[in-house]
Amino acid sequence: MLTRDFGRRDFLRMSLASAAGAAACPWLPALAAAAGKKPAKACIVLWMSGGPSQTDTWDLKPDHKNGGPTKEIATAASGVRFSEYLPQLAAAAKDLGIVRSMTTKEGEHGRATQLLHTGQLPTDAVAYPALGSLLAKELGDPDHDLPSYVTISPGGLNNVGAGFLGPQFAPLAVSGISDDPNARANLSIDNLKPDRAVGNDDQDIRRKLLEGLQTDFGKRYGGAAAAAHAASYRKAQRMVDTEARGAFRLDEEPAKLREAYGRSRFGQGCLLARRLLERGVSFVEVTLDGWDTHTNNFEAVKGLNGTLDPAFATLLSDLKTRGMLANTLVVWMGEFGRTPIINRTTGRDHFPVAWSTVLAGAGIKGGRAVGSTGKDGMAVTDRPVTVTDFLATVCTAVGVDPEKENHTWDGRPISLVKGGKPIEELVG
């Protein structure tokens, strides 16, 4: 897509910018000071696939016709009000930092999903890594028994991968799709154990044979695909070998807690996210699909909020009870928001112009909403937050320098997030 020359120009521009950027970045000293004695941080992204309606969740417009029938309720944080269908989150509002002034430039699902995950629009010149891969690399332990990045029920569109960082940082997808209803309910990974008919000796022989074939192929042909294949088999084998698989035994949890999260796949996915973090996973993304509410928005969002509210709120309280919230950032976001104007089919359409995201934990200053979108919600009227600002905030909250550079296979330096300004009101 980009020509070589363009790539070179780009490269020069970036090198200059990062030299200047490092000097100008006020967060670097703080980050440097924290280095050395930092506790392991982690991140959970609650990914609202389809583009969630800000007007029916965090940024209601009860005095305007764009607001629709949804009512607003007070929260534990003074002056911050949510949808009536988020009562548990309203009670937890002191932990939540709401960003009401997201403004992005992409309104197509696939491209916007890529944008919110990488800070970049898709381009063939560079396969940009997803946020999860970037943070897995910074926060994770490469020798751990579980992959550093796990994505739960990712669905079709949300498949942004490790890009140029390579398969080592690619997400382990837990789809929960299985013909076994018990496995589905438990979100366990299928086929963890070899068939009983294959004896232990034969298993060893098989493994050695396979390793030999993998090595031969890699030596002979090389290439990214062979490396990715080997990496996925290596990880799979480790999953089989280690006790870490116990993470998926959700039935070890008290029934009451499982109920509190909600018996939805999303609710149980949030519980699994906590268990994965306890076992050393650094980044977990849990997808809640269905927010593409072009028709019948209000009924649909009410239902989605009913799934979201107990899961998100219980996740926060559960993390807090276990002393994990201080080091765990919880991010709520989708690929864009939805039009405040209600369309002819009582729906809302794609709207990247002015929408909301939420941050909690990891030292985020909760109980406040940043930015605003005016009376009708049609534009950001105060404190616009771009996707790079937002992703820089996420990195900063988990103690990672957003301007830190990785290198592509041909040596091009690429920052985690280029030129974003962390939202000081939340992480300052």
Added chain:
Amino acid sequence: MLSLAILSIGLSAGPAESPTELAAWLDARLETAWRAKGEPPRAVVSDEIFLRRAFLELTGTIPSVAEARDFLEDPSATKRQRLIQTLLEDKRYAEHFGRLWARTMAPAGTTRGPLEAWLRTEFRKNTPFDQTTKAVLTAKGDSTTAGPAAFYFAVGNTPERITEAVARGFLGIRLGCAQCHNHPFTGWKQEDFWGLAAFFASTGNMAGPVTDGPARKVSPMNSSKEFDAKFLIGPAPEFRGSRSARAVLADWLATPENPYFAANVVNRVWQDLCGAGLVSSVDDLDTVEAAERGQVLDGLTAKFVASGFDMRWLIEGICLSKAYQLASSGSESSPGRRPVRTLTPDQVFASLDQSLGLKKGRGVGIRFTPEGRSLMVRLEEARGSTPTDYKGGIPQALLLLNGNLLTEATALDSSLTLRAIVEAPFLNETEKLETLYLAAYSRQPRQEERERMLKVIGAKPADPAARRQAYSNIFWALMNSPEFVLCP
């Protein structure tokens, strides 16, 4: 990029070239492009690799043991040409390309069946591709049975979905984002998206047949603004007499003069055959600069147009070229270089079936057994965005390592293929091993592999059961290895 001037494809007069002549032209042109970058041509691959490539890329599956043996033992100097011609006559060729193009036209759809069935017959008849495209653009009637109208069922019959699919699949342009706002980087405006959408203002909806009507205006949801039918580039459309809006669009779109249409087809066919397009991005042809297109793609496009949009001719010419038969490369990125590619989910499934002789579902195909279905789900969720991506994650690896399907298909008491080989009284141990390699890899074991594997087979000379089990272990390892799912 909106300029017609970037490309002038003329209908070159004169008799059509043969596929062999096309191959020679391609080789000369590609070699020039490679040398300019200081990347001399690589070696031509062995018969084994060529065989596997040709089968996978022309039929969507690997060869059977007999097919592999026949080809590899044939001493003829022209056997590669003959194999390509034979495979192009094989009914699996039309099935494979029908499936590929149904996916290209309707990438997100789950209702591609009828479209695929129709495209299969088009490839079997080798209908000129401009005609196939025009048939899609002007189709009417039942959309749920095999026929060009099935396109509308596969993509979802709304002007927006059709527009996105037509722009991407037939022109190599991603217009989707211009639906909501002007595209900040490529210059496409909302009126471009909705102008194209307006041609599809009267196609009906998912509930009924595809229709035609006089409407040539469309307004987006939640907007009172109306957009008139307008071409993406070029002069305003002229609507005369009873000619439908879609027929007028087809006359603009599927023609030699459209700078995107034929180039998009050529670039996609090249990607399907060689693992990467002649220009890097098959979905963003509009952002490719003239110099990059000029190296090979524009010239090949002109020849494809001159052939009368002859798909078989194009495919045969590409496969006959030396370029198609050169060793792959992990790092170079000049046009026409082959990367090591990952088999598609369909190719993996068909190849597993070919090697293992999977159990058939009752009355239907193997894909519809519970094991077959869950394997397909796993494979599909790991489908990469380009042919070189290997996305198979841990769950897929676990399914193949530990799942029922592969366990049974490589176990002596349940696998017909394995038992037939291991118990064949007329094969000695070396021959049994060779047959396993032919079944899994379509090649003979190399000398060092032969020695290593025979050692495994002979590890417990006094234990006949262990000896037999060794074949099962080897077969299992071959099926799980990268060589099975990657094509160098």
